[in-house]
Amino acid sequence: MDVLENIKHRFKHAGIVEKLIYVNLIIYFVTLMFDVFSKWFKTGENIIVKWFSLNSSFDVFVSQPWTIFTYGFLHANFIHILFNLIALFYIGHLFKQYFTSKQFLNFYLLGTVSGGILFLLGYNYIPLFKNQLVPLVGASAGISAIFIGIASYIPNYQLKIRFIGFIHLWKLALIWVLLDLIQLSGNNAGGHFAHLGGSLFGFMYVKYASNKQFNIFKPFTDLFKRKEKPLKTVYKSGKKPTYSTATKRKSKTQQEVDLILEKISKSGYETLSKEEKEFLFKQGKN
Structure with missing residues (x-):
């Protein structure tokens, strides 16, 4: 037993x-x-x-x-x-x-x-x-x-x-x-x-397949989705909208993630520094 x-x-x-x-x-x-x-x-x-x-x-x-x-x-x-x-x-x-x-x-x-x-x-x-x-x-x-x-x-x-x-x-x-x-x-x-x-x-x-959803049937399902035109936003002041600080921060973080993934693709996971591994791990949990 x-x-x-x-x-x-x-x-x-x-x-x-x-x-x-x-x-x-x-x-x-x-x-x-x-x-x-x-x-x-x-x-x-x-x-x-x-x-x-x-x-x-x-x-x-x-x-x-x-x-x-x-x-x-x-x-x-x-x-x-x-x-x-x-x-x-x-x-x-x-x-x-x-x-x-x-x-x-x-x-x-x-x-x-x-x-x-x-x-x-x-x-x-x-x-x-x-x-x-x-x-x-x-x-x-x-x-x-x-x-x-x-x-x-x-x-x-x-x-x-x-x-x-x-x-x-x-x-x-x-x-x-x-x-x-x-x-x-x-x-x-x-x-x-x-x-x-x-x-x-x-x-x-x-x-x-979609890397995010990993859906091999996406090309076929997209055929049956109704395409909708995005709504246009009118700004009374005539000024173009600016990115928020959070959006800028997110964009910078994504760039860092992309650079690390590119490094993995070229040289392998083992070549990452300790800081890069910790950063990638934290982003994976988000």
């Missing part, structure tokens, strides 16, 4: 990245248990994989629409989940330095959906893959969305890699995408379709 309570305590107080890792691990071990039972009782296919992996057939998908989400929490084997969760840990914590927990979860889930959609399109409309029944599992599409998203947001951020040195994030993102593209005709084409779908979502979300 103490062990169970300890696990509950750790999960409750963990960050969103760790919680997502725990969820993936729990589902992986549950899948392993069902795999053992299916072999014991000779039931054939693992029921967890059967009902929660994403099948390349549109007919199967229509009967199991939830699989567009659930496949992102299943893994084929230990090596598969090990590398995915290591990537999720490091990429996730870098992402969380600039975005919220809610945005992190959005990237993971919507990146998973985007990867699933491209997987289905590839296996149903590209002649090389037509009529192939292939199940898709893995968190890679969601991780790709997170990685390409943060790389699009701070492309000039530099990571230090052992034996190589510092390398810009956009270069790593480019290698990430190119590796998927050149392996599309290989044995794991479905997985690479999913990676590319997640990567595309991550890029589009950061580049074209």
